[in-house]
Amino acid sequence: MKLLLDTHTTIWWLGAPEKLGKAGHRMIADPENEVLISAVIPWEIAIKMNSGKMPPHVLVTDFLRVLREEEFTFLQIHPLHAIRSGLLPFHHRDPFDRLLAAQALELAVPLISIDPIFDRYGVERIW
Numbered sequence: 001m002k003l004l005l006d007t008h009t010t011i012w013w014l015g016a017p018e019k020l021g022k023a024g025h026r027m028i029a030d031p032e033n034e035v036l037i038s039a040v041i042p043w044e045i046a047i048k049m050n051s052g053k054m055p056p057h058v059l060v061t062d063f064l065r066v067l068r069e070e071e072f073t074f075l076q077i078h079p080l081h082a083i084r085s086g087l088l089p090f091h092h093r094d095p096f097d098r099l100l101a102a103q104a105l106e107l108a109v110p111l112i113s114i115d116p117i118f119d120r121y122g123v124e125r126i127w
Contacts, residue, residue, distance in 0.1 A: 003027055003126070004036045004075070004104050006113035007044050007096065014066065021127035024112040036075040037067060038103055044096040081106055091120040 005013070005028070012019040013028055020028070027033055042063045048054035067074055077099065085095070085102035092098060101121040104111040110124040118125045 001027075001032070002034045002036060002107070002109045004038065004100065004107070004109050004111045005041070005072075006100060006111060006115060006118075007041050008114065009112045010037060010041050011045070014070075020112075021114065024127050027110075027126060028112060031071075035070070035072045036103075036107075036109065037072045038075045038100055039077045040096050040099045040103075075103060075107075077103075078106075088121060092117045 009020065009024060009028075013025075017025060028035055042060060045054065046060050049056055049060060064074070081099060081103045084106050085099045088098055088102060092101075097115065097117060100111060100113075101118055101123050103109075104118070104123045105121065110126050111118055112126050114127050116125070
């Protein structure tokens with residue numbers, strides 16, 4: 001099964017896995033599942049670091065190495081993802097979360113996230 005991780009889920013998996021919900025943790029850890037990491041993740045982390053909202057983190061400076069070590073799949077932002085994101089209802093104005101919602105919907109994959117806002121978009125959310 002393919003699954004997509006939210007930004008906080010990615011950060012917690014790498015640095016504080018005890019913060020993850022049991023179902024999400026189990027699905028990420030299952031080697032049978034393909035874990036997708038969107039290009040929006042390092043973008044969001046870098047912006048938050050640059051604005052002082054997040055401390056420096058190895059994920060930004062060595063993102064691709066970390067992906068390889070975890071055997072995660074890098075998900076690029078396709079134009080269809082961007083278009084769908086822009087056409088989503090404005091339940092949420094965060095462009096990163098809107099893009100993750102659009103990618104989950106476009107690819108028909110569940111999103112591992114604690115954030116219930118994704119439910120309003122009809123995203124299958126696992127926590």
